[in-house]
Amino acid sequence: MLLLLLLFALSQGRPAYEAFLRWLQLPAIVAVSGVILMATVYHTATWFRLTSHILVVRLGRRVVPRGVVTFGLVTLWLALSAAVAYFTIWFAR
Amino acid sequence: MAEETMTLRVARYRPEHGPDQYFDEFEVPVREDMVVLDALNHIKDDLDGSLTYRWSCRMGVCGSCGMMVNGVPRLTCSTFLREFDSEPIVVEPLENFPVIRDLVIDMSDFLEKLKEVKPWVIREKEGLVEEGEYLQTPEEVDTYKQFSMCINCMLCYSACPVYGQDPEFLGPAVIALARRYDLDSRDQGRSQRDEVLGVDWGIWDCTFVGECSVVCPKDVDPAAAIQRTKVSTTTREMLSLVWPFETRPRSTPGEAPR
Amino acid sequence: MRERPTETGGLSLDEVLVDSEREITEEKRDLYLILPSRELVFWALFSAGGMVAAFLIPINVAILGIALAVGWLPEDALSFERVLELVRHPLAKVYLGILVVMPLYHWAHRFRFAVHHQVGIHGWKRLVATLCYGTAVVGTALTVWVLLRI
Numbered sequence: 001m002l003l004l005l006l007l008f009a010l011s012q013g014r015p016a017y018e019a020f021l022r023w024l025q026l027p028a029i030v031a032v033s034g035v036i037l038m039a040t041v042y043h044t045a046t047w048f049r050l051t052s053h054i055l056v057v058r059l060g061r062r063v064v065p066r067g068v069v070t071f072g073l074v075t076l077w078l079a080l081s082a083a084v085a086y087f088t089i090w091f092a093r
Numbered sequence: 094m095a096e097e098t099m100t101l102r103v104a105r106y107r108p109e110h111g112p113d114q115y116f117d118e119f120e121v122p123v124r125e126d127m128v129v130l131d132a133l134n135h136i137k138d139d140l141d142g143s144l145t146y147r148w149s150c151r152m153g154v155c156g157s158c159g160m161m162v163n164g165v166p167r168l169t170c171s172t173f174l175r176e177f178d179s180e181p182i183v184v185e186p187l188e189n190f191p192v193i194r195d196l197v198i199d200m201s202d203f204l205e206k207l208k209e210v211k212p213w214v215i216r217e218k219e220g221l222v223e224e225g226e227y228l229q230t231p232e233e234v235d236t237y238k239q240f241s242m243c244i245n246c247m248l249c250y251s252a253c254p255v256y257g258q259d260p261e262f263l264g265p266a267v268i269a270l271a272r273r274y275d276l277d278s279r280d281q282g283r284s285q286r287d288e289v290l291g292v293d294w295g296i297w298d299c300t301f302v303g304e305c306s307v308v309c310p311k312d313v314d315p316a317a318a319i320q321r322t323k324v325s326t327t328t329r330e331m332l333s334l335v336w337p338f339e340t341r342p343r344s345t346p347g348e349a350p351r
Numbered sequence: 352m353r354e355r356p357t358e359t360g361g362l363s364l365d366e367v368l369v370d371s372e373r374e375i376t377e378e379k380r381d382l383y384l385i386l387p388s389r390e391l392v393f394w395a396l397f398s399a400g401g402m403v404a405a406f407l408i409p410i411n412v413a414i415l416g417i418a419l420a421v422g423w424l425p426e427d428a429l430s431f432e433r434v435l436e437l438v439r440h441p442l443a444k445v446y447l448g449i450l451v452v453m454p455l456y457h458w459a460h461r462f463r464f465a466v467h468h469q470v471g472i473h474g475w476k477r478l479v480a481t482l483c484y485g486t487a488v489v490g491t492a493l494t495v496w497v498l499l500r501i
Contacts, residue, residue: 002415003451004494010438011500014431021429025420033416040409047405050301054320061232081410088414089428092436258468297390300464327395330388 048073096122102181106192129169146196156246161185166251166308188251206263209289210271215282227279240273240318242311249305261294265305265315272318296322393460400457444498451494455487
């Protein structure tokens, strides 16, 4: 939702966009974002745990243990997050 | 030596005496390693012979003695009295099922649904006895073994909030058992079970609460069975849009599977 | 006991249900054939949306919601010119489209079941489903529109 608003502001031109960025930095909004961030991380953690129950990865005769699947998902998550951060913040500056 | 006792609060329902459920309290002498079922047997033997309940193997393999113990679905033969710090220990009939009498519930809904998914090996054409058995490798057994451990105790139905609200729901054990047969390399009946599983009150009613797997005394993990069925059904439907041919290899009697 | 089938093997749904006392009416059986694929689609969208949400949303919220305000971002990282440039790239539009749209369907499916199971409203199934998925569809349309405009 946040992104949709950002994109909309972007499409309205510089003043609208910069006003939106300022709005994002209001303390009340930051507080809400903090709560949302905790909620999404919790969602990610529980989602990965559930996925490890469902995902059966077979290597020849053996099955990958659940903990390893979770670990793999978390690693993938960190890698993707880093990539997103790179593109959002540093790429083509 | 003063004998240690514990108090059990047991739900009673005797339709010939009255329409309501009520509770009786019994003080039961305890031995070390005593289980709730032992206490119930003591009550029936020495205190109140009218108490009615199901039990059989008393070792956690028959699935008969499922009841609510302090609000949690348990096998009473595997629930030790020493687990409990406070008394009385409350014993009630398995939740989400109609009560016939005292601690005995009506399981016909479960049995009907179980029949619907055809929990047996289905062959397109039965082999002849002379041709020998359908062979199976240990790896092939491993694919479905976990789901074959179900003892039909129905604790998962008591734990499932969806079944509690929507009695149409097929339920965890039925779906897990259906999957057990779908995964069995000797079985050729998956499409027939798909008809039953793919309805709104089949696999799609499940919201992966996961309580069924938590209470399962045999670690069947029906929640995983259901979610994996959702995944495999979805992938199969998506793939069939581009490749409408059956892909799983079949085994015939006497032949080692490919 | 039923005889062991010889030529044709497996039994049809009808043959098993003859023994069953459960009332499966003709009406319901016709629904069997139509509805399954619909629930399947909703669930598939829910799953995909959940994957997208689990992997990509935390970092995006962290950057836009926290890092910006707290001053962890380099100067001009999110300047109008730079962001506009980035967003105009077709790959970026695809990425943003997926990032915004998929979680909407994840929310819709979850919310629909929460209304029925947690809040306890058991009727109005069609209405609740239409409102939930409808909202997601509207969100999809808005996102596509905005992305095309930039």
